[in-house]
Amino acid sequence: QRAGGRDANEAIRxxxxxxxxxxxxxxxxxxxxxxxxxxxxxxxxxxLINGIRTNEAQMVSPRLTxxxxxxxxxxxxxxxxxxxxxxxxxxxxxINVILKDERAPGWHGRVxxxxxxxxxxxxxxxxxxxxxxxxxxxxxKRLSTDGYRDNGxxxxxxxxxxxxxxxxxxxxxxxxQQEHQTSxxxxxxxxxxxxxxPRQTLTPDDWGQTDETNRAAGVRWAQGATVVKFDAASRERxxxxxxxxxxxxxxxxxxxxxxxAEHTVRWAQxxxxxxxxxxxxxxxxxxxxxxxxxxxxxxxxxxxQLNLS
Numbered sequence: 001q002r003a004g005g006r007d008a009n010e011a012i013r014x015x016x017x018x019x020x021x022x023x024x025x026x027x028x029x030x031x032x033x034x035x036x037x038x039x040x041x042x043x044x045x046x047x048l049i050n051g052i053r054t055n056e057a058q059m060v061s062p063r064l065t066x067x068x069x070x071x072x073x074x075x076x077x078x079x080x081x082x083x084x085x086x087x088x089x090x091x092x093x094x095i096n097v098i099l100k101d102e103r104a105p106g107w108h109g110r111v112x113x114x115x116x117x118x119x120x121x122x123x124x125x126x127x128x129x130x131x132x133x134x135x136x137x138x139x140x141k142r143l144s145t146d147g148y149r150d151n152g153x154x155x156x157x158x159x160x161x162x163x164x165x166x167x168x169x170x171x172x173x174x175x176x177q178q179e180h181q182t183s184x185x186x187x188x189x190x191x192x193x194x195x196x197x198p199r200q201t202l203t204p205d206d207w208g209q210t211d212e213t214n215r216a217a218g219v220r221w222a223q224g225a226t227v228v229k230f231d232a233a234s235r236e237r238x239x240x241x242x243x244x245x246x247x248x249x250x251x252x253x254x255x256x257x258x259x260x261a262e263h264t265v266r267w268a269q270x271x272x273x274x275x276x277x278x279x280x281x282x283x284x285x286x287x288x289x290x291x292x293x294x295x296x297x298x299x300x301x302x303x304x305q306l307n308l309s
Contacts, residue, residue: 001069006112006122008064008072008097016077018095027154027183028065028143034079034092045092046082050099052216052233052256053282055089063212064097066158066179068139070110070126073100087280087301101164101173103128103135120145136163150201151184174217181210185243205242212237225264232257256282274307 005011009030013020020030021038033041047054047062054062075097082090109127121144128137143156160177187203218231233256240249260278267273279302286295 005069006114006124007069008067008075010065011069011072012064012075012077012095016075016095018077023061027156027181029061029063031061032095034077034095037092041092043089046086046090046094048086048094048096050216050218050231051096051258052231053087054235063179065156066141066160066177066212066214067097067099068124068126068141070139071099071137071162073098085303085305087299099162099175101171103130103137105131105135116145118146118148133166134164137161147184147186149186149199151186151204151206152201154181154183156181169221169223171220171222172218173220175214177214179210179212183208185241203243208239208241210237210239225266226262228259228261230257230259251287252284254282254284256280272309274309276303276305276307278303 003011003014005014007028009020009028009032012018012032013030019033019036021033023029023031031041032045032047034045037044042055042061045055047064049067054064075095077093077095079093081092082094086094107127107129109125111125112123114122122142124139124141126137126139128135130136138161139159141156141158144154146153157180158177160175162173162175164171164173166172184201185203185206185208186201187206189198189200189202193200193202213236214233215235216231216233218229221228233254235254236251237253238249238251240247242248258278258280260276262274262276264272264274280300282299284295284297288294
């Protein structure tokens with residue numbers, strides 16, 4: 001917040017030192033690139049939210065601008081090959097956005113607004129309420145700009161709600177988030193056209209639209225040195241474009257679940273051994289119109305880890 005970052009994507013780029021490339025729809029979801037993979041970065045790094053993968057089996061950047069900084073506890077960035085621990089696509093590294101799992105009791109809220117050139121503005125708000133063993137949090141955001149190029153307008157609306165409750169040794173948590181994005185597509189220009197007028201567009205009627213819904217829920221049981229967790233999530237993303245005189249769309253759906261158990265043994269004040277075992281499952285489907293064949297991918301894996309510290 002002190003650095004001016006408004007969402008997870010900005011925080012990763014500004015404070016984490018991760019390079020980013022501007023997206024192709026004039027928005028704020030810069031494509032992150034660990035270790036310089038460039039255009040193929042999304043296929044060579046794993047991005048997680050609370051340990052749940054947000055990557056898809058295609059070159060689509062995870063949408064991290066929908067996560068406001070108010071919800072973030074910390075962001076872990078591990079550079080270098082991590083495929084043994086995190087599965088396929090982690091050859092460049094892993095980015096894990098950890099959301100806050102506690103709130104101060106009582107009512108709390110925050111409202112922020114900003115303006116920028118080209119009639120750009122952003123308004124966001126957050127409110128939370130909780131007691132000793134429970135809390136609930138809601139947030140909204142609207143971002144709008146006319147963009148530098150003609151037909152370069154962009155608009156993003158985000159709303160979300162999350163909460164948690166403790167029942168003895170159990171902790172239950174859930175999260176629901178909805179995002180709607182629309183943008184004009186100004187298209188490419190030749191060097192001569194750019195020199196004549198860099199703001200012009202040759203495609204004044206082209207546009208794009210994306211809707212995404214994220215759902216996540218989980219349960220955690222902790223007793224002494226043993227912790228057992230189960231997390232499940234689903235994501236639906238529908239994109240529609242009007243380009244080259246025709247309208248096209250694609251729709252993807254992802255279901256995933258992760259179960260882990262960990263136990264820590266302490267031999268001395270400064271020496272401990274932690275063991276972790278678990279299972280991962282993910283199913284991804286894609287329906288196309290005008291972009292090729294429908295696709296489906298299912299991934300299953302088990303893992304184990306020992307940490308001596």
